[in-house]
Amino acid sequence: MPGICPCGLGRPYADCCGLLHAGAIAETAEALMRSRYSAYVLGDIDYLRATWHADTRPAQIEPGDVAATRWLGLEVRRHAMTGADSAIVEFVARYKVGGAAAVRLHELSQFVREDGRWFYVDGDVHAR
Numbered sequence: 001m002p003g004i005c006p007c008g009l010g011r012p013y014a015d016c017c018g019l020l021h022a023g024a025i026a027e028t029a030e031a032l033m034r035s036r037y038s039a040y041v042l043g044d045i046d047y048l049r050a051t052w053h054a055d056t057r058p059a060q061i062e063p064g065d066v067a068a069t070r071w072l073g074l075e076v077r078r079h080a081m082t083g084a085d086s087a088i089v090e091f092v093a094r095y096k097v098g099g100a101a102a103v104r105l106h107e108l109s110q111f112v113r114e115d116g117r118w119f120y121v122d123g124d125v126h127a128r
């Protein structure tokens with residue numbers, strides 16, 4: 001278990017995304033997004049699946065793909081409510097797969113809240 005949370009807020013993991021990974025409810029779409037980034041870092045596929053909306057969740061999240069990716073950092077650029085129970089989060093995440101050069105993933109993600117819980121729906125990747 002990591003000491004400092006991978007999500008970039010600089011708090012202890014146990015007081016940050018660790019709470020959400022243990023079942024606490026994310027207050028905002030941004031908190032959910034950060035906790036999903038941390039779950040990618042930690043290879044917590046069950047959490048990724050549980051927080052992915054049932055309509056868009058892939059049939060399989062390959063553990064090998066998650067394990068092969070080394071995440072280098074997360075920067076949340078924007079978080080905005082787009083309705084009573086919908087929000088967007090714009091972020092830049094950097095990662096490496098194997099010995100390849102670092103990739104910069106710039107994504108605008110959509111989230112919805114159902115029964116008080118936020119879910120990741122999908123995202124538009126900004127080319128560049």
Ligand SMILES: [Zn+2]
Binds near residue numbers: 006008017018034035
């Ligand atoms: Zn965190």
